[in-house]
Amino acid sequence: MLGAMPTVSFTANLRRHVDCPAATVQGSTVAECLAAYFEEHPQVRSYVLDEQARVRKHVAVFVGSEQLTDPAAQSDPVGSTTEITVMQALSGG
C-alpha cells in the first residue's frame, strides 16, 4: 500500500489521564515507532515507559495481534501496516 505507515493507538483508560490520539508514525521497530509518537506527544511517554525506558509493568503492548516480546527495549519489528496498541494489563482492585 503506497504510503502505508504503522499506527500507534491507546486504551481509553489512558486517554482519561493524558491526551493520546491514535497516530501514524515512522519506524521499523516498536521502540522507533513509540519514540516517533512521543516526539509529537511528549507527555504520553512517562505513562507508557518507566525511567529506564522499559514498558511499565502493568502496561501491555500489542504488535498487531501479538504481545510485545521485548518490553525492555521494544526491539520487536513492525511492518508498514502494523498496528501497535497500548493497553493496560489487569491488576489491582
Place this chain on the structure above:
Amino acid sequence: MTLLVGTRKGLFSLERGRNGWQIGSTDFLGEPVTAAVVGHDGATYAALGTGHFGSHIWRREPGAKFVEVGAPAFPERPADATDVSPMTKTPWPWTVQLLWTLENGPAARPDELWCGTVPGGLFRSSDRGASWELVRSLWDMPERTSWFGGGYDWPGIHSISCDPRSADTMLIAISCGGAWITDDAGATWAPTHGMRNEYMPPGEEYGPIVQDPHRVARCAAEPDVVWNQHHNGCFRSVDGGRNWTEITERPPAVFGFAVAAHPTDPNTAWFAPAIKDEMRIPVNGKLVVSRTTDGGKSFQVFGDGLPSEHAYDLIYRHSLEVDATGDTLVMGSTTGSLWVSENAGENWTTVSANLPPIHFTRFV
C-alpha cells in the same frame, strides 16, 4: 480552612459548614492520590499513582482546574551500578514506585517543592513542579544501599521537614533507613542518633542507618522539638532531630505509624497507637488517640466518638494531622473512616465511614 483527604480512589476536599465537616469537591475519582501540598504560591499540588501508568503530579492554581506538571524520575541506572537490596540481593529499581510525600521548601524559596519516593529518592523542584531533580548527594551515599523496605518492597522517604529558622536545614526520615539531616541545602547529609530497633541483632539496635522511623513531625514554633513514631516505639528530640530520646511508656501501646506535633506547644503531641508490629490493629478493637502535654512524660487516652469495639482501623503515617491552632485534628484510616476533633483530640466526630482507604489528610 480546607481539609484535603487523599485516598486510594480520589482526592476529597472538605469544608467546615454549619453541620460540621462535609465533602465539598472531589478530584481524580477512581485514582490513587498519594500525597498533596498547598505551596507557598497558593497552588495545590497532588501526586497520583495511577497504578498502570506510573506516578504523576498535577497542579491547581486557585480557582482553576488541575493540570499535569512534571514528576520525579530517576536517571538511567548505570550499567555498572551495584546497588542491591541487603535482604533480597535484588538490584535497586531506579524507577519511581510511589510518590510518598510532598512538602514545601523554605519560605525564602517559595517556588521550591520536595518529594520523597519509594524507592528512597529525594527530589527537588525549583520551578513549582515543572521539573524535578534527584538529590544525588543522598542517593549516592554508600549507606543508601543498606536501607531496606518496610511495608513496601523498597525503602521510602515519607517525612521531609524544613527547619523554619534556616532555609538550608532539613530533616528527612526513611522506612527503613533512619533519619538524616542536611545543613547545606542537601549537599551533605548526617545520620541522626538515639533511635532503637529492638528486632535488630544484639549490638546493632542503635545503628542509625537501619532504623525505621514511621513518621517524624516538628513543632512549628519550636523547631528543635521533633516527635518520632518509630516502628519500635516513640521518640522525641529537642535538638532538631539530631538526637532522639525514647519514650518507653505510652498507653495503650507504643506501636503506631502516625504522629501530630502541636504547632506551638513543644510538649504536646498526638499518636494513634496499634497493638504491635505483628498485630497492626487497635488494642482490644478500640480505636483511641494518645496525647501528651508534658513532653512525653505522661499520656492521656481519648476514645470518645471513636469506635469502641471491633474497630480494625489503622491510622497510617500521613493520616493524623493537626491544624495551625492546635485545636482541630483529623484522623483517617486504612478502612476509609474519617474523624475530626475540635477540642485538641479529646472528643471526635465521624465525618465518614465510607471513604476509600485513606492515604493522607492535610489541613490547608
